[in-house]
Amino acid sequence: xxxxxxxxxxxxxxxxxxxxxxxxxxxxxxxxxxxxxxxxxxxxxxxxxxxx
Numbered sequence: 044x045x046x047x048x049x050x051x052x053x054x055x056x057x058x059x060x061x062x063x064x065x066x067x068x069x070x071x072x073x074x075x076x077x078x079x080x081x082x083x084x085x086x087x088x089x090x091x092x093x094x095x
Contacts, residue, residue, distance in 0.1 A: 046070065057095045067091050 049065040051058065058067040071090040074081045081087050 053089075053092060055095050057093045058091065065091075 046065045046067065046069075049070060051060075051063055051065045053059055058065050060066045069091070072087050073090055075086050075088055
């Protein structure tokens with residue numbers, strides 16, 4: 044099962060399925076360096092990542 048419409052291009056993430064969709068049951072995205080606000084996607088990161 045994948046999260047509806049959540050794309051993943053991280054080839055070595057265990058949740059990246061063969062269709063480049065996230066198969067995790069939930070995701071956690073945080074702001075780089077802490078805090079609660081980001082000005083651009085480059086200032087965020089996915090904490091759901093697990094290497095294959």
